[in-house]
Amino acid sequence: MAHNDRSPVTVIGLGLMGSALARVLVKNGYQTTVWNRTAGKADELVSHGATRAATVREAVAASPTVIVCVTDYPAAYEVLESCGDVLSGRHLVHLSTGTPEQAREAATWAAERGAHYLDGAVMATPSGVGGSEAVLFYSGSEAVFSAEREMLDCLGGATSYLGADHGMASLYDSSLLGVEWGVLSGYFHAFSLVGTEGSKASTFLPVAIQFLRSIEMVFHEVARQVDEGKYPSDEETLDIHLNAMNRLIETSRARGIGVDVPEFFKTIITRAVALGHGADGLPSAFEAVKRPA
Secondary structure: OOOOOOOOEEEEOOOHHHHHHHHHHHHOOOOEEEEOOOHHHHHHHHHOOOEEOOOHHHHHHOOOEEEEOOOEHHHHHHHHHHHHHHHOOOEEEEOOEOOHHHHHHHHHHHHHOOOEEEEEEEEOOHHHOOOOOOEEEEEEOHHHHHHOHHHHHHHOOEEEEOOOOOOHHHHHHHHHHHHHHHHHHHHHHHHHHHHOOOOOHHHHHHHHHHHHHHOHHHHHHHHHHHHHOOOOOOOOEHHHHHHHHHHHHHHHHHOOOOOHHHHHHHHHHHHHHHHHHOOOEHHHHHHHHOOOO
16 A cells, blocks of 8 residues: 655566566555556556556656666666656666666766766665665765655665765676675585585585684775785785695596686786785785786
8 A cells, every 4th residue: 555655656677676676665655656668567566556657758757756777778768768858857766787887977868857866786686675684775866865765775774875976886786796706606616516525515505604704804804904005914825825726726626626716716816926915915816806917
């Protein structure tokens, strides 16, 4: 049931993520108008109380706040171009995937049409949207973020505003995907390695998670050293880690599994050693990562 004290919201784009966003808004009592090129994708949402717009222009006109979640920025332009002056004065929250440069260009595009623009990134799966731990980043108009904060908090409990630069949400999005892929790559290799001795991934996982928790404070120290540009070797040096990586590669090859993951990290460490950091701490590998190979 819609709450009369909540400002109506339009969601444009009903893929997996767009549908999840609209579903959460409807569940939280927002009068939600939806539009998608394939009209049938709105059926389930309409059955739960959403309003289907016949055209994208009608959808935009229906609400003072418009959330766009389509494939990418070019797709957003293609969809919204027909709206003309209807965008003027509205809050435009863009949650499509793109680059920081594209986000800044989109802010200019929106301003030219009189819209107040907030860029964002959803760091959650569709099923996780609306949860207390769902991470969403926003950057751009602080006025829009403040005005829409209650609605945005419905979409994810871990909502953050990153500042006036429209490109920051996209930059954080890309950066955290790198973290995710790096961690998962390590997991995949570890699962493969212990699997050669009959250990299941589900058996190894609790040990891996416990290990990651034990080194959480290391990440704080790494960030401090990176910011300061100083890498003391109080614990372990790059040379020590390079030897450990060679042993991991040897162990992996002996068991017939791929060595792409440890070889990738060895390449980074080797480059850092070549830059003169062999006797420095592990965080000094950052100096190799930030430079083109």
